[in-house]
Amino acid sequence: MLLFPESISPRSPRFIAVAALLVVLAIVPPIAANAGGPFYVTLALRILVFALAAASLNLLLGYAGLVSFGHALYLGIGAYVVAILSFHGVTNGWLHLGVALALSAIIAFLTGLVCLRTSGIAFIMITLAFAQMFFFLATSLKYYGGDDGLAVARRSDFEPLFSIQSNTGLYYVTVVVLVATLYLSWRLVHSRLGRVLRGASSNVRRMEALGFPVLRYRLAAYVMAGCVCGFAGLLLGNLARFASPAYMAWTVSGDLIVMIILGGVATIVGPLIGAIVYVILETIIAAYTQHWMVVLGPIILLVALFAKRGIYGSFLAWERRIDFAR
Amino acid sequence: MTWSLFFVQALNGLQYGVLLFLLAAGLTLVFGIMNFVNLAHGSFYMLGAYLGAAVYSASGSFVLAGVAAVTGALVIGVAIERTTLIAFYARDHLYQVLATVGLILFFNETARILWGSSAIYMRAPQAFTGAISLMGILYPSYRFLVIAVGLAVAVGLYVLIHHTRIGMLTRAGATNLRLVSVLGINIRLLNTALFGLGAALAGLAGLMAAPILAVQPGMGDNIIVTVLLVIVVGGIGSIRGAFFGALIVGLVDTIGRVYLPILLSHLTERDSADAAGSALASMLIYLFMAVVLAVRPQGLFPMPR
Numbered sequence: 341m342l343l344f345p346e347s348i349s350p351r352s353p354r355f356i357a358v359a360a361l362l363v364v365l366a367i368v369p370p371i372a373a374n375a376g377g378p379f380y381v382t383l384a385l386r387i388l389v390f391a392l393a394a395a396s397l398n399l400l401l402g403y404a405g406l407v408s409f410g411h412a413l414y415l416g417i418g419a420y421v422v423a424i425l426s427f428h429g430v431t432n433g434w435l436h437l438g439v440a441l442a443l444s445a446i447i448a449f450l451t452g453l454v455c456l457r458t459s460g461i462a463f464i465m466i467t468l469a470f471a472q473m474f475f476f477l478a479t480s481l482k483y484y485g486g487d488d489g490l491a492v493a494r495r496s497d498f499e500p501l502f503s504i505q506s507n508t509g510l511y512y513v514t515v516v517v518l519v520a521t522l523y524l525s526w527r528l529v530h531s532r533l534g535r536v537l538r539g540a541s542s543n544v545r546r547m548e549a550l551g552f553p554v555l556r557y558r559l560a561a562y563v564m565a566g567c568v569c570g571f572a573g574l575l576l577g578n579l580a581r582f583a584s585p586a587y588m589a590w591t592v593s594g595d596l597i598v599m600i601i602l603g604g605v606a607t608i609v610g611p612l613i614g615a616i617v618y619v620i621l622e623t624i625i626a627a628y629t630q631h632w633m634v635v636l637g638p639i640i641l642l643v644a645l646f647a648k649r650g651i652y653g654s655f656l657a658w659e660r661r662i663d664f665a666r
Numbered sequence: 667m668t669w670s671l672f673f674v675q676a677l678n679g680l681q682y683g684v685l686l687f688l689l690a691a692g693l694t695l696v697f698g699i700m701n702f703v704n705l706a707h708g709s710f711y712m713l714g715a716y717l718g719a720a721v722y723s724a725s726g727s728f729v730l731a732g733v734a735a736v737t738g739a740l741v742i743g744v745a746i747e748r749t750t751l752i753a754f755y756a757r758d759h760l761y762q763v764l765a766t767v768g769l770i771l772f773f774n775e776t777a778r779i780l781w782g783s784s785a786i787y788m789r790a791p792q793a794f795t796g797a798i799s800l801m802g803i804l805y806p807s808y809r810f811l812v813i814a815v816g817l818a819v820a821v822g823l824y825v826l827i828h829h830t831r832i833g834m835l836t837r838a839g840a841t842n843l844r845l846v847s848v849l850g851i852n853i854r855l856l857n858t859a860l861f862g863l864g865a866a867l868a869g870l871a872g873l874m875a876a877p878i879l880a881v882q883p884g885m886g887d888n889i890i891v892t893v894l895l896v897i898v899v900g901g902i903g904s905i906r907g908a909f910f911g912a913l914i915v916g917l918v919d920t921i922g923r924v925y926l927p928i929l930l931s932h933l934t935e936r937d938s939a940d941a942a943g944s945a946l947a948s949m950l951i952y953l954f955m956a957v958v959l960a961v962r963p964q965g966l967f968p969m970p971r
Contacts, residue, residue: 401760407759409763453960454959457960457963458959460759461697462963464703464763465703465894465895465898466898466959468891469894469952469955472888472891472952473948473949477949479948480941480944481941481945482941483941590887590891594764594767597760597764601760601764631775633772633775634772634775634779637768637771637773637775638768638772640764640765640767640768641765641768641772643768644765644768645753645754645765
């Protein structure tokens with residue numbers, strides 16, 4: 341079996357850019373320790389966690405053409421699993437992970453059965469409505485903090501294999517999870533499943549006429565994306581040591597969409613690039629004014645208006661152009 | 667006692683449903699023509715509430731507050747449509763959602779800058795501060811006013827859509843937009859008119875809701891999700907669906923919130939029944955939507971195509 345689903349020359353700009361990105365990701369903690377302390381590691385962790393969530397949404401939104409506007413739901417699920425289990429004294433990380441993935445899968449399966457019966461704008465509205473339903477459910481759980489959210493007493497325990505009690509440990513675990521996810525989703529979009537999803541995204545009727553049970557394929561993708569985002573939620577809960585209904589707010593789902601479009605819809609590395617740019621931008625604007633949303637809103641509007649390919653998408657297009665020129 | 671409670675809650679549900687209809691009408695009309703849903707519709711509602719409350723506290727006239735809320739939302743709505751949203755009609759739904767999310771963030775933060783983060787409370791107009799006795803049950807007269815205004819708008823929209831030229835074009839446009847435009851009708855202008863009407867109705871809804879709910883930044887976001895649900899349940903693009911969908915959702919939500927905890931208290935002990943009941947009640951309309959879509963994915967009253 342080949343390692344890469346596409347043939348890529350090690351001298352191509354794409355290969356060099358991604359390799360450089362991986363090197364940068366690997367050396368952030370030692371550099372941050374010299375440059376100004378823990379803030380930068382936390383910032384980088386936030387970026388990676390959101391990149392993981394955005395990458396999972398990109399499978400649906402970019403490749404399968406299913407614009408889910410409620411994906412932040414699974415971020416909340418993962419974070420709440422960590423918070424509630426450790427609230428009851430259960431700190432075993434593998435158990436946290438198992439419950440988070442299982443719960444995400446069950447919720448994605450049940451809501452997916454309903455959502456995927458519709459398409460277009462109705463799909464957007466219903467995914468939003470379901471996320472909002474769990475948002476209100478979380479705020480009504482008075483026993484677990486309700487509106488205020490719930491602090492995580494102790495991070496998930498993965499000892500003795502490895503530890504995420506320090507931010508550096510959590511950082512490297514997150515990098516490994518993210519890189520593995522990006523690699524697997526690269527393989528996925530070139531697999532039979534990925535091809536059916538992409539085909540159905542451009543013409544459902546034709547795929548059905550060819551005999552593919554499109555709904556079943558889409559449901560599989562929907563559940564997978566939910567699980568990966570649930571994993572991101574588990575990492576977010578451990579990073580923030582907190583679970584809040586705000587993680588499931590529609591604005592967070594909107595943030596994930598912005599990251600994807602900024603980075604490049606239906607590209608593997610795009611969501612990571614988008615998360616890097618968006619989170620840093622947000623941090624910079626928030627440092628200047630308390631009313632940062634009044635600046636961010638119009639920026640999002642401009643992104644929607646002009647960013648057709650996104651940053652990484654434009655890079656790929658440039659690469660193709662110089663390839664032709666040769 | 668139980669019957670009077672039910673009666674009062676049914677009226678509350680009707681009043682909530684009517685508010686939902688005022689918001690859903692504009693959204694669904696524009697969807698019929700342009701296949702576009704403006705998630706920032708809730709911002710016009712918020713704008714109407716703020717303008718209404720500000721003008722009412724300055725002038726003391728509810729009519730003047732109404733004029734300000736409706737024309738303010740109308741002007742801002744048409745300006746936004748002409749300058750910004752028009753660029754997104756031909757684009758993918760994904761970008762439409764993104765653009766309107768950007769608008770929501772901008773409007774919420776602008777409201778926070780202008781009026782602060784804390785909620786503003788507006789009084790009901792002098793003539794409607796009392797209660798009306800109906801078969802021995804007292805019910806606030808202002809809430810009757812809300813119901814009356816909502817039903818009057820529904821009747822007005824019915825006449826507009828079924829007995830005027832604009833309504834005829836709207837129905838024709840929803841069926842076959844290209845054909846209507848080939849006949850020499852300025853579709854863009856028609857759509858702007860409908861968009862303005864929708865924004866004005868949202869402003870009116872904001873004003874009517876201001877004395878009942880708290881006026882605060884982001885007040886439009888929560889209600890707009892319920893409005894989207896109303897539209898999906900009723901059938902996207904159908905004004906009749908929006909009306910009945912709004913009333914059904916309003917009644918189910920209101921009555922569920924009151925009766926689910928009571929119902930559960932028969933089954934389990936008091937505390938857990940209250941907790942579970944309120945949690946379940948907040949999910950009730952979404953479960954209702956799931957059931958409706960499982961049976962009829964196109965909604966209860968789909969548009970005839």
